Amino acid sequence: MSRWLTEGLLTHKPTTAYPARPESTAGISPGLPVPSSELTGQALEQLVSMCRVGALSKEKNTLGFDDGRCIHCMRCKGKSPKELEWDDSYEWARLTKLGEKNLAKLSASFKASLYIRTIDAGACAACLTEISLLAGPNYNMHRLGFFMTPTPRKADVLLVSGPVTDHMRDHLLEAYDSMPEPKRVIAVGACAMTGGVFGPSFTCAAGLSDMIPVDVVVPGCPPPPLALLHALLVLTGRKQQAEKIRALGSDRS
């Protein structure tokens, strides 16, 4: 066993400096398009028609963007006559109206240490991979006081990914009901926010918000681990939420 101990000690510490400092290593985020008021006319029309999921829209002759629908299909990236601005950051999480109200009521102890239960409500497993990396050395969420728990009965936060399939609905509700108060919910990714490419349909809901109250939403398909860390920090009031500009054209709260 001492061999493994040495191995661990000899390994360079890869943990990100976020949230103390922004992380800028290449490959940590797929980025999101930035709605810009400068795009008009034909260029605007062309961009909107390129978007097959309704994330980009035309609003009063400017470009609207619904981050809950964007699935990083990359079809609008670098393809328009006038370049669409692309934001490579990862601080995407937003509070819902309920989340804002709930945040004010949070006690200090809740902010410092949280237990999280992840629920797969029909996710493609990319979201789950990103969530599982949170506990790995690169993101090491334990240093920030976040821990996974196997049981919802001990969980403070429910981290839900997937469009909520018909078969998972009752299990999700059961898990939510068995959490102690105060409890918070984070909708992870486009699927959990709007149903993504799968819902609403005969098998899937249009995301989570019709079923249980949601405090924080994280856009992305999937949201990278840093976006998930940001969501946890926003939930506990330790970081500012994403600027509202992303949410142009959507008032999902």
Added chain:
Amino acid sequence: MQDSLKEFISANFARIELQEHKNGQTILEAECQPGDLVEFCRCLFCDQHMYYAMLVVEESAEQWIIKHVFYAPSGEMLHVLVRLPLAQTILPSIATQVHAADWHEREAEDLFGLTFEGHPRLGDFVLHDHWPEGTNPMRSSFDASQSLPPGKQASDWQPIRLLESEGSFAMPIGPIYSDVSESALFVLETVGEDVLRTIPRLFYKHRGIEKLAEGQKAHDVLLLAERFSGTASFAHTLAFCRAMETIGQIQIPARAQSIRLFVAELERVRHHVSALAKLCASTALAVAASQASILEEQMLRLSCKLSGHRFLFGMNTIGGLSMDIPEELFRQVLQESQEVGGRLLRLRRKLTRTSSFLDRLQDVGVISQQDARAHAMLGPAARACGISMDLRQALPYGPYGDASSLHIPTEQEGDGYARMRIFFEEIQVSLQLMKDALETMPKGPVAAENADCGAGAALGWSEAPGGGTFHWVRTDEEGKVLRWRLGTPSFANWHGFHLAAEKFAFQDFPIILASMGLSVAESDR
């Protein structure tokens, strides 16, 4: 290559009509009367040792077209076809002879309302019990945009048969269990210390993507193919694009082929590293799990540098690739991948010298070669029991034009340790393939100029990280998808999962699960 198969069929099954269809790809079709189906399929599977790929059910305006797809390691492919009038929904089950077709028939029974006569167990499979009786979502009359009234799920589901003996009990695990896990239910039956049987119940994540695709443009269905199983997205889009390219008879530029190979192998490396990370974590070997997790993150970052997306979304497109990548970036990605490869060799060396780790893998989750074949298991799980099946070699496609020299690692033991060695070994093979691809990568365009597809039907396949995947696509004149059928490796391997989870100590369950490297999303669709 098909000649010997043709001769065999005409010599032994005179009543079966053989037809060759040429539409970009040559498909050998054998049309059967329902009465001959079972014996013919048995002969192909048991005597001719062909592999079972999948069952494709299509509902046209006037008839059912039901196809069992078989293929052989030597490159033959055969579609066994039965036509039935629409009013007739009963046909013979081949599952009693071709066990690999078991789950396919159960699925078709649930989704189309077909009855497979002689099948030992139908009902409650893809659609769980609470769906209204007579709902058959894949029928053309079913409206996929409607949301069904929420039925209450029974919380006390039990398998049809349970052990009855003094002190026996069934322990449910799931559908929500462990720290971060995909939703699935496992019923573990035990009479004391040891677990005797495991009964998995899947499809908690069924999203009905085959139905959602109907009537959509192929370009939009691509988004579904990319996202239904995020951990093998490139392999699935590759299979789907290849089906569409066959329909449209689109020539793929040589550079695109070469890049597709590079990226597909990059995805395989990332998938296997991720599987190894989970395996180390399941044995609670924290340092090894952390090391593997660092490498997994590194592979994700490399994928993102290359394509702009950590899971390679948005890269494949019908007709080639959506983007070209500069030479320099390829070199950098290859070099860093090789560094990961080197660190994995080191990890492997350390793991194979840790006896407490080996104790938990050796002789755990053993699958015999015979059982694996009967269940038509695929990918690393099958290669760990000595089945040298790999679509890159058996049915060389697109970028793998001549892959007869491809090294396919196999092991004989069929236990968790053998599967782990396969994962490690395949990573090194993939790295070599990436290197070779880059050395010979031609210049030129990365996408065909015209990628329009008209009416047609074709089968596309690729060797996904978990095993061979098949995509059957039929389109109309406008290029809209009429039918999309997926045969995924996880579906085949979950069918055989119970083989690995018999007569074991309870604490080995997470290890067996992790060593199989299965995806629930890929199976549930």
